[in-house]
Amino acid sequence: MAAAGVHSPAADAEYLAAHVLGVDRMRLALVPMVTADQLEEFRKLVARRAERVPLQHLTGTAAMGEIDLAVGPGVFIPRPETELLFAWALARLEVLGHEHQPVVVDLCTGSGALALAIAHARPDAQVHAVELDSEALAWARRNALQLADEGDTPIDLHHGDVTDPALLERLSGKVDIVVSNPPYIPESAVLDPEVADHDPHRALFGGPDGLSVIRPMIPNITRLLRPGGAVAIEHDDTNGSGVAALLTAAGYTAVLEHPDLAGKPRFVVAHRGTEL
Numbered sequence: 001m002a003a004a005g006v007h008s009p010a011a012d013a014e015y016l017a018a019h020v021l022g023v024d025r026m027r028l029a030l031v032p033m034v035t036a037d038q039l040e041e042f043r044k045l046v047a048r049r050a051e052r053v054p055l056q057h058l059t060g061t062a063a064m065g066e067i068d069l070a071v072g073p074g075v076f077i078p079r080p081e082t083e084l085l086f087a088w089a090l091a092r093l094e095v096l097g098h099e100h101q102p103v104v105v106d107l108c109t110g111s112g113a114l115a116l117a118i119a120h121a122r123p124d125a126q127v128h129a130v131e132l133d134s135e136a137l138a139w140a141r142r143n144a145l146q147l148a149d150e151g152d153t154p155i156d157l158h159h160g161d162v163t164d165p166a167l168l169e170r171l172s173g174k175v176d177i178v179v180s181n182p183p184y185i186p187e188s189a190v191l192d193p194e195v196a197d198h199d200p201h202r203a204l205f206g207g208p209d210g211l212s213v214i215r216p217m218i219p220n221i222t223r224l225l226r227p228g229g230a231v232a233i234e235h236d237d238t239n240g241s242g243v244a245a246l247l248t249a250a251g252y253t254a255v256l257e258h259p260d261l262a263g264k265p266r267f268v269v270a271h272r273g274t275e276l
């Protein structure tokens with residue numbers, strides 16, 4: 001059921017004030033003076049937020065891990081729940097150690113959130129990211145250039161369909177970790193206006209059951225992963241056991257369902273062959 005109003009109006013107003021004043025939200029109380037122009041800009045932004053324009057479109061940024069990504073119309077806004085999948089990937093990379101260069105693939109990268117946050121945290125990793133939508137890819141390219149300019153290891157961005165059987169052929173059998181936050185909402189879901197009216201349709205919906213991208217993507221993941229490699233796929237909260245069953249049927253081991261911070265099923269991890 002869509003909510004009647006903005007979920008956290010006070011916090012959002014503080015974020016917008018901090019954005020206008022160019023300070024961290026926690027330092028708002030220390031700002032000695034506000035100009036008439038700043039007040040006017042703040043009021044305009046609050047009015048747009050009241051019209052259910054997403055906070056991140058008004059500030060122009062969203063966070064993942066230690067990085068900030070530029071976001072706006074045409075690209076999915078990275079969500080806090082995906083931080084858990086990101087944390088899993090970092091923990092997995094730690095298990096692999098630092099002796100060899102790990103190969104990571106982010107399928108359905110959107111703004112580049114997962115791929116770029118991983119490249120930032122693990123400069124030794126070779127990170128590839130795949131996106132189908134040209135507009136989203138342009139945002140990912142912009143973010144990738146910005147972070148590379150700031151000194152991060154550049155990632156390889158690929159314009160492609162994650163369900164294409166020829167996807168990233170030269171990486172077949174070489175990938176240590178696949179991460180993916182694909183479109184996964186069942187078509188019938190009722191969404192808040194911030195989501196329904198501002199996130200791209202292609203980023204949100206995964207067919208009638210929410211699995212229309214995940215299901216055909218799994219054979220590619222299986223081909224890409226090296227033996228012992230691991231995958232994490234985010235999914236709709238109605239589909240935890242569904243995604244786990246698809247991975248089990250594809251021969252994966254150590255298939256594990258993970259909840260998000262609200263305790264809802266949110267992502268599944270699995271290993272190709274014996275867990276290493």
Ligand SMILES: C[S@@+](CC[C@H](N)C(=O)[O-])C[C@H]1O[C@@H](n2cnc3c(N)ncnc32)[C@H](O)[C@@H]1O
Binds near residue numbers: 076112114136
């Ligand atoms: C839910 S968004 C996630 C974006 C990003 N991973 C994140 O967490 O912020 C899903 C993304 O998958 C892209 N996408 C949808 N179908 C695709 C496909 N078949 N191949 C590649 N990308 C696809 C969408 O354009 C969108 O950018």
